[in-house]
Amino acid sequence: MAEQLNTGRLRHFLSELSALVSRANGDEAIILKDGADLLRNLVAVDDWLPADCAQGRPQGYQQHLLYCDPQERFSVVSFVWGPGQETPVHDHTVWGLVGQLRGSERSIGYELRDGRMTPTDNAVLQTGEVVAVSPRVGDIHKVSNAETDRDSISIHVYGANIGAVRRHVFASDGKESTFISGYSNTTLPNIWGMTG
Amino acid sequence: MAEQLNTGRLRHFLSELSALVSRANGDEAIILKDGADLLRNLVAVDDWLPADCAQGRPQGYQQHLLYCDPQERFSVVSFVWGPGQETPVHDHTVWGLVGQLRGSERSIGYELRDGRMTPTDNAVLQTGEVVAVSPRVGDIHKVSNAETDRDSISIHVYGANIGAVRRHVFASDGKESTFISGYSNTTLPNIWGMTG
Ligand SMILES: [Fe+3]
Ligand SMILES: [Fe+3]
Ligand SMILES: [Mg+2]
Numbered sequence: 001m002a003e004q005l006n007t008g009r010l011r012h013f014l015s016e017l018s019a020l021v022s023r024a025n026g027d028e029a030i031i032l033k034d035g036a037d038l039l040r041n042l043v044a045v046d047d048w049l050p051a052d053c054a055q056g057r058p059q060g061y062q063q064h065l066l067y068c069d070p071q072e073r074f075s076v077v078s079f080v081w082g083p084g085q086e087t088p089v090h091d092h093t094v095w096g097l098v099g100q101l102r103g104s105e106r107s108i109g110y111e112l113r114d115g116r117m118t119p120t121d122n123a124v125l126q127t128g129e130v131v132a133v134s135p136r137v138g139d140i141h142k143v144s145n146a147e148t149d150r151d152s153i154s155i156h157v158y159g160a161n162i163g164a165v166r167r168h169v170f171a172s173d174g175k176e177s178t179f180i181s182g183y184s185n186t187t188l189p190n191i192w193g194m195t196g
Numbered sequence: 197m198a199e200q201l202n203t204g205r206l207r208h209f210l211s212e213l214s215a216l217v218s219r220a221n222g223d224e225a226i227i228l229k230d231g232a233d234l235l236r237n238l239v240a241v242d243d244w245l246p247a248d249c250a251q252g253r254p255q256g257y258q259q260h261l262l263y264c265d266p267q268e269r270f271s272v273v274s275f276v277w278g279p280g281q282e283t284p285v286h287d288h289t290v291w292g293l294v295g296q297l298r299g300s301e302r303s304i305g306y307e308l309r310d311g312r313m314t315p316t317d318n319a320v321l322q323t324g325e326v327v328a329v330s331p332r333v334g335d336i337h338k339v340s341n342a343e344t345d346r347d348s349i350s351i352h353v354y355g356a357n358i359g360a361v362r363r364h365v366f367a368s369d370g371k372e373s374t375f376i377s378g379y380s381n382t383t384l385p386n387i388w389g390m391t392g
Contacts, residue, residue, distance in 0.1 A: 011266070014266035015266045015267050015268070017266070018265075018266040018267055019267065022218065052383070065386055065388060065389065067266065068388040069214075070207070070210035070211045070213070070214040070263065071211050071214055071215065072211070072388075075388070161388050163388060163389045164388065164389065182389045183386060183388070183389040185386055186385070186386050186389075187248070187383035187384060187385060187386055188383060188384040188385075188386050189382070189383060189384075190261055190379060190381055190382050190383055190384050192261060192264040192268075192271070192357050192359060192360065192379070193261065193359045193360065193378045193379040193382075
């Protein structure tokens with residue numbers, strides 16, 4: 001598969017996304033609407049993700065940076081979930097788009113009600129689907145692999161260098177802890193020297 | 197040294213360069229002038245180049261991609277020259293800036309005169325210096341390590357995804373051969389997850 005990787009699909013996505021973010025000039029509604037279309041096209045065919053960025057780990061879900069805009073206006077990350085793996089309840093503080101490339105994942109939205117973090121909605125994102133998060137459309141959730149027997153992979157786009165953003169995880173009583181996720185990978189795939 | 201890598205210097209350069217290329221909107225004179233200032237700042241201090249991108253090889257000079265703009269408006273490449281290593285006589289077809297980070301390198305400019313590739317100028321770029329190439333300011337040259345006992349490293353910025361550009365090498369009688377350089381590295385350093 002590595003020999004036939006269609007890196008042109010990812011390059012095209014990054015080119016269009018970069019142009020969109022410049023054009024939108026901070027208008028989140030435009031970015032989420034047009035960005036969802038771009039991301040839906042990207043995850044419609046599973047022939048482009050470099051193998052290094054599809055690797056899971058028994059210790060927990062992986063966050064492989066694919067690309068970060070040099071002005072840190074956006075980043076693109078491949079999340080890999082093994083069976084049983086899940087995030088804590090967390091926020092993002094910036095806009096985000098999630099596109100399901102392989103398998104499926106469950107997102108449970110939360111709100112603080114009467115001193116308890118309370119689930120408000122529960123949705124499974126199927127392969128090929130795209131969903132948005134942001135402080136405006138709902139920013140606190142817990143994500144888990146909805147497949148019990150295999151990895152699921154989703155492609156995330158955020159309105160910042162998400163690995164360096166100071167954000168929060170939430171205990172069941174609503175108590176916040178600050179966290180900075182970082183990235184799982186120390187090297188990025190070089191998708192620019194390949195053709196296709 | 198890896199622990200204290202000042203990746204913030206490279207991140208700042210990429211951010212400023214990306215903004216410049218957007219602002220200049222294709223005006224090469226502006227890019228070469230303001231880009232030279234940015235590159236001069238980048239190579240003024242040698243505390244930021246990831247070790248993977250400083251590696252030479254006995255087989256020949258190395259071209260490590262550091263960053264490619266998603267719209268392929270520019271790319272940034274670390275060239276590593278071992279003692280005795282040199283390029284063929286070649287062109288670029290797009291604007292370029294070269295900043296000397298370590299050691300020094302010799303560039304000999306060429307023109308076709310009476311059916312022979314003839315040297316027209318000969319200059320050594322010293323550590324910290326920056327020079328431009330382009331079809332407008334002189335595009336054909338041969339580059340070699342000017343140090344006999346150690347590697348030299350220069351940082352190149354080009355007005356395209358240079359590893360994918362169809363360009364030329366020249367025989368002594370001026371005969372052109374097309375080449376596409378590609379890149380030496382299959383992975384790029386992830387400079388976005390580190391602080392500093
Ligand atoms: Fe999330
Ligand atoms: Fe050159
Ligand atoms: Mg399913």
